[in-house]
Amino acid sequence: MNFQAALRKEMLEQLRTYRLLMVGAVLIVFGLLSPLLAKITPEIIKMIPEGETIAQLLPPPTILDAVAQYLKNTGQFSILLALLVTMGAVVQEKDKGTAAMMLVKPLPRLTFLMAKFTALALMFIVTIAIAGLACYYYTWLLFGALDVPAWLALNGLLLVFVLVYVALTLFCSVLMKSQAGAGALALGLLFIISLIGSIPGLGEHLPGQLLTWGGGLMAGETETYWSALWVSLGIIVAALAGAGLIFQKQEL
Amino acid sequence: MAGIRIEGLHKYYGQVHALDGLDLTVEPGTVFGFLGPNGAGKTTTIRILTGLARATQGDAWVAGEKVSADFKPVAHRIGYLPEEPAFYDWMTPREFLDHIGRVFGLPASQRAARVKELLELVGLEDVSKRRISGFSRGMRQRLGLAQSLVNKPEVLLLDEAVSALDPAGRKEVLELLERLRGQCTVFMSTHILTDVERVCDTIGIIARGKMLVQSSREKLLAQYAIPAFEVEVESGFEEPLNAWIEGLRRENWIQSIQDNGLICRILVEDIEAAKHNLLPSAMQAGLVMTRYEMLRPSLEDIFLRLVGEGEQE
Amino acid sequence: MEEIRQFIPFLVPIIIIQLILVAVALSDLIRRERTKGPKWLWALVIIFVNYIGPIVYFVFGREE
Numbered sequence: 001m002n003f004q005a006a007l008r009k010e011m012l013e014q015l016r017t018y019r020l021l022m023v024g025a026v027l028i029v030f031g032l033l034s035p036l037l038a039k040i041t042p043e044i045i046k047m048i049p050e051g052e053t054i055a056q057l058l059p060p061p062t063i064l065d066a067v068a069q070y071l072k073n074t075g076q077f078s079i080l081l082a083l084l085v086t087m088g089a090v091v092q093e094k095d096k097g098t099a100a101m102m103l104v105k106p107l108p109r110l111t112f113l114m115a116k117f118t119a120l121a122l123m124f125i126v127t128i129a130i131a132g133l134a135c136y137y138y139t140w141l142l143f144g145a146l147d148v149p150a151w152l153a154l155n156g157l158l159l160v161f162v163l164v165y166v167a168l169t170l171f172c173s174v175l176m177k178s179q180a181g182a183g184a185l186a187l188g189l190l191f192i193i194s195l196i197g198s199i200p201g202l203g204e205h206l207p208g209q210l211l212t213w214g215g216g217l218m219a220g221e222t223e224t225y226w227s228a229l230w231v232s233l234g235i236i237v238a239a240l241a242g243a244g245l246i247f248q249k250q251e252l
Numbered sequence: 253m254a255g256i257r258i259e260g261l262h263k264y265y266g267q268v269h270a271l272d273g274l275d276l277t278v279e280p281g282t283v284f285g286f287l288g289p290n291g292a293g294k295t296t297t298i299r300i301l302t303g304l305a306r307a308t309q310g311d312a313w314v315a316g317e318k319v320s321a322d323f324k325p326v327a328h329r330i331g332y333l334p335e336e337p338a339f340y341d342w343m344t345p346r347e348f349l350d351h352i353g354r355v356f357g358l359p360a361s362q363r364a365a366r367v368k369e370l371l372e373l374v375g376l377e378d379v380s381k382r383r384i385s386g387f388s389r390g391m392r393q394r395l396g397l398a399q400s401l402v403n404k405p406e407v408l409l410l411d412e413a414v415s416a417l418d419p420a421g422r423k424e425v426l427e428l429l430e431r432l433r434g435q436c437t438v439f440m441s442t443h444i445l446t447d448v449e450r451v452c453d454t455i456g457i458i459a460r461g462k463m464l465v466q467s468s469r470e471k472l473l474a475q476y477a478i479p480a481f482e483v484e485v486e487s488g489f490e491e492p493l494n495a496w497i498e499g500l501r502r503e504n505w506i507q508s509i510q511d512n513g514l515i516c517r518i519l520v521e522d523i524e525a526a527k528h529n530l531l532p533s534a535m536q537a538g539l540v541m542t543r544y545e546m547l548r549p550s551l552e553d554i555f556l557r558l559v560g561e562g563e564q565e
Numbered sequence: 566m567e568e569i570r571q572f573i574p575f576l577v578p579i580i581i582i583q584l585i586l587v588a589v590a591l592s593d594l595i596r597r598e599r600t601k602g603p604k605w606l607w608a609l610v611i612i613f614v615n616y617i618g619p620i621v622y623f624v625f626g627r628e629e
Contacts, residue, residue, distance in 0.1 A: 005354035097338030104302040106327040
């Protein structure tokens with residue numbers, strides 16, 4: 001009952017503060033732009049001096065170039081967006097005092113926190129779905145049809161990848177005393193994960209591998225990276241549990 | 253109906269002892285004035301009672317249930333208004349109260365009626381469709397009061413609820429609190445004495461984390477106020493007034509005398525002796541008086557004296 | 566050049582999204598009482614910096 005109330009408030013807030021519009025616009029534009037960029041890159045290169053010769057050396061763009069563009073663009077920007085829309089989630093409510101107002105009411109702190117994560121997850125589910133659909137449509141117009149099950153799997157993996165950073169940033173937002181601090185700590189964690197990923201043999205067990213996996217599926221490869229999926233889900237659960245435990249003990 | 257009980261409450265912030273063994277009891281259905289200078293520990297006490305902060309040591313009960321952090325069933329039965337209430341500014345007051353109603357699990361029909369009722373009660377129905385972000389301090393305070401009443405609380409905790417309001421707004425809110433007497437227990441902290449004098453049945457004075465005194469208003473006045481008289485003479489009578497004062501100082505029913513030219517203030521030990529002797533002795537001294545008055549003891553005198561004594565310890 | 570021109574219709578939805586962002590950001594800017602930094606500067610940023618302008622405004626410009 002009060003989870004519903006809290007979730008309703010979070011979703012209403014996403015609408016009113018234009019966060020949903022912002023995330024949706026960025027991801028959809030990249031969904032449309034990625035296949036288009038893959039298609040016209042050789043034409044653009046032709047326009048620069050000496051471009052004609054370079055363009056002839058390049059192989060003609062394929063459907064997999066469109067997929068690669070999509071993974072690169074939405075992968076990068078969804079992390080950035082996850083950080084931006086999540087970093088203030090808890091710390092801002094603590095700072096302004098709305099958390100204190102709400103949490104003396106019959107609203108358990110865990111419910112408060114989980115409603116936030118659920119609303120953010122729903123936001124990315126919806127926006128990634130629309131972006132995936134947009135990309136599918138343009139790719140179909142420009143190159144031909146994508147393999148639907150593989151495309152669904154790729155977008156599912158992209159979603160898990162984003163949710164890792166949503167959960168981590170939410171944890172930072174509980175831990176830190178300012179929005180900037182939360183953002184900085186989340187960036188730090190992001191950096192540490194990419195650092196660990198550069199150690200040979202470890203990278204394939206980290207969230208980043210999910211995108212590689214998705215790309216491979218589109219290319220018809222059958223190799224699986226389940227460990228990366230389990231590690232990602234593990235990070236999400238651990239970050240949320242940690243956030244919950246710390247939040248329970250905090251004075252507001 | 254339920255009250256509040258606090259036993260031996262301590263709260264340390266590092267080296268600072270915000271609360272230093274606080275005890276108090278609030279009888280159900282009364283309006284309790286929690287009085288003290290800024291920094292005395294009033295807000296800390298209320299934050300512990302709501303479960304927002306944890307006591308370092310000691311226990312507290314609100315509405316019969318022991319206070320603990322995070323979710324507790326007692327949340328359904330209390331209302332809380334912090335000193336500076338915060339809202340989701342992108343909502344309208346109607347939406348905010350509706351959201352609070354949802355959190356309390358009120359069904360839709362009941363919620364709509366309650367929201368309407370509260371908006372009227374605090375006089376915000378005209379601005380019920382404007383966003384809270386544009387609200388003045390007084391409007392926010394009134395909305396804060398409305399949100400604390402959504403669940404018809406048994407215990408209402410108010411932290412400096414009226415301090416931020418202008419005199420008219422303050423009068424309205426105090427009258428509103430007056431109407432709640434008997435329906436719910438009101439625990440209001442304030443540093444403004446006239447508010448307390450107006451509505452509170454019982455008064456507790458806190459300074460430096462300790463309860464200095466807790467008593468009904470009348471008892472407090474009777475026990476701590478020193479009876480005083482003021483005598484004013486016509487100009488030209490300074491000399492005889494001084495002589496008269498010197499004579500009076502030797503009487504054993506006098507405590508002290510403040511001399512301010514034509515006016516003198518006489519604090520007495522024995523009120524009955526003073527009533528019988530003061531006026532005849534002034535006549536005898538040949539004073540031509542323009543005013544002779546027995547002063548009503550004020551809460552402010554008591555407060556200042558008690559807090560002052562606390563400081564000296 | 567000819568090859569590129571044939572792809573121009575594909576840009577229409579992207580331009581529409583850009584226009585929606587600008588319209589929403591500007592209408593919010595006009596109604597808002599306080600912003601971080603001068604309003605006219607935000608108006609320029611929203612109108613002239615494609616995509617990024619309205620988004621930067623949504624994230625950093627608004628003050629509740």
